[in-house]
Amino acid sequence: MPTLLEDLHALLSVQAIDTRIERAKSALNTLDSGADIAAVYNAGKAEFDALRAAMVKAQSEQKDAELKLQSLEEKRTEVEKTLYSGGITASRELDSLNMQLDMLERQRGDFEETVLKAMDFSNVSLKNAQKAEARLLALAEKYKKVRAAYKQQAVKVAADVSEIEKERVGLITGITPTVLGRYDTIRMKRKGIGIALMGTDGACGACHTKLSSNLRDDVLVMKQPMTCEHCGRLLAPPSAA
Ligand SMILES: [Zn+2]
CATH class of the missing domain: 1.10.287.1490 (Helix Hairpins)
Known part of the structure; x- marks a missing residue:
């Protein structure tokens, strides 16, 4: 004893x-474990998801407006064809066709404006989404580096600790x-x-x-x-x- x-x-x-x-x-514990970057990344990811959803919506609205304009153009061509076919001679019918053409012409102006606005919005939202994505990629890259450094350090500390613990085991046997x-x-x-x-x-x-x-x-x-x-x-x- x-x-x-x-x-x-x-x-x-x-x-x-x-x-x-x-x-x-x-x-x-004082080393950067990457938790802060991960939090920023997650916030950025939520923002990116929202921007991407806005972009998809804008693109579909643009497509919609383009289709409406296209069908209006088709309608207009049809009316013009009827009007200038020579088959219609009654002035009342001719007046009605001309009125239709005027109306379609006015609508076309509105539709074209809608298409342009939709295109603008769609381009802006695409750029925003791309920027957000680039930020996310940069963050992911940074996170990877920080984590790698942290893991390397953690392995070193674990090895150090296990070495010191071996010393401890040797010491306590006599107590x-x-x-x-x-x-x-x-x-x-x-x-x-x-x-x-x-x-x-x-x-x-x-x-x-x-x-x-x-x-x-x-x-x-x-x-x-x-x-x-x-x-x-x-x-x-x-x-x-
Ligand atoms: Zn004391």
């Missing part, structure tokens, strides 16, 4: 290792299980720090509070593991360093 001093000495090394593991992991269990419990609850060295000035190495003289004596005597009255961490005497 190791002595308490040996346990505390080993625990200080374990603490150093645990701190290294925490640091490696938190370094990974009394109950003492190690206590350290682990405190470490989980206290921001990753489970043990601290008591300074020669009698202060806790973690929270820097001056310890009572009774506690200082108990830490030095090492009959049992002692904890800081303020932060609750295990205390190791200066000789355990």
Whole structure:
């Protein structure tokens, strides 16, 4: 069985290792995981979908207007053919055909305007959709790069952590299980720090509070593991360093 001093000495090394593991992991957390770009991309995708829907609608409206104009032209040709065929001589009928032609002529003007407007709108919406698509492609490219860098770093951190964890396994085998269990419990609850060295000035190495003289004596005597009255961490005497 190791002595308490040996346990505390080993625990200080374990603490150093645990701190290294925490640091490696938190370094990974500060890296750009691409989440921000993904959010921008998703917003852009929604915008692009809306623009594309507007474009499809504009194109179908243009097609519609063109078809209407085309059928009006056909109607006009037909009326003209009848009018100039020479088959119709009654003035009332001729007047009626001429009136029809005038009306069709006016309608044609309106329809042509509608077609032009639809074409304009369709072109604008096409350009907008194309721009949005280009932005999306650029974002996707950027996301790919950021993710690749992140993954590469994550693999490196995982390898580092697994290497440090191997060291930890080697260290903890020699520690009394109950003492190690206590350290682990405190470490989980206290921001990753489970043990601290008591300074020669009698202060806790973690929270820097001056310890009572009774506690200082108990830490030095090492009959049992002692904890800081303020932060609750295990205390190791200066000789355990
Ligand atoms: Zn403390």
